[in-house]
Amino acid sequence: MIDFLTEFAARLPGMRETLYYGTLDTLYMVLWATVFSVLFGLPLGVLLVTTERGGLTPAPWLKPVLGAVVNIGRSLPFIVLMVAVLSLTRLLTGTTLGPTAAIVPLSIGAVPFFARLVETAVREVDRGVVEAAHAMGTRKSAIVGKVLLPEALPGLVAALVMTVVTLVSYSAMAGAIGGGGLGDVAIREGYQRFDDYYLWATVILLVVIVQAAQTIGDLVIRRVSHR
Template identity: 70%
Template structure:
């Protein structure tokens, strides 16, 4: 692979990794945030105590978190094909990436919400605020720094997951590293892809930490 081909391949792989991570992160936020809220709300002493429902939700989340990502990708291939019409490529990789990250982020949301001072919630209840209003106006705003920090950790994990998605033809930097760096013994490609992944992780983590700090000092 000459320099021009390498640059084109790196540009395409980086774009594919970005597409996978951005879309899966958005879907994880949309699904994981309400799931984390439900885990807290249905717990004993929560806004809507429902121990049975809480046990089911907790069990599903625990199962999702316990599966290694590479196993999850293979296990849900039929579902991925049902949703996207294929099992290879960037779009197909978004499905297992999302399903792998949602339980992870839901637990981080749960942890952030549990750190909210109970007295603040009780004060809102004493003022007659309904459950939905308490969640939207009290719990989520008070837990926002923790939610942002949790999302940052999740996005970093998704970057690592996206690299593993290359093992089954998911595209991106992981796929490039496997096809050229590993299978063709091209050390240059392997080193560059690793450096790019590390750089992206550092940028995401730094930005996430900065936003979380700003929110915590508002």
């Protein structure tokens, strides 16, 4: 063990550049996939609640359709999803390789995941608060923006953190088909070249990214929970 750590420390300067750019690519993929997940997953999650029976805008025909779309998206293993949307990825980005291309399957995989978490967070809002706002004549659209989302904020932040952590693991899998990032470094430099030092370095960096995201998320949750 001591010998391994000594050799690892000696090899680290030579791996620094590769790990640095791999980390930047991972952060780039996760950041943009998170943005798209929020843009599409947040309204989808809210619709799953508001269109159900007894919701703000009941739509018996729409709720099952939205639920089916989300369930299908969540049921596909990510590695299968990446291959299934290769044509769409090429259409949108002009390529199927690299971090930018990987954002497409990452976003598609994360949107239904985040939407379900949003649905859970919004559903936990006290119905009495919503009914009180409705009784005061607040418009339904305003209830969503001024009551449901603010009241569900701690749960929404927790959902976002969980989505980011999931996207980090997804981004590592994206390296299997040329998505770049630390997953690509682990496969190309570690697995294919039988270099355990690269493998352990990528594992450590992925753990650090996840821990950083979780720590920041916990701080934000505590802050918004006592607002």
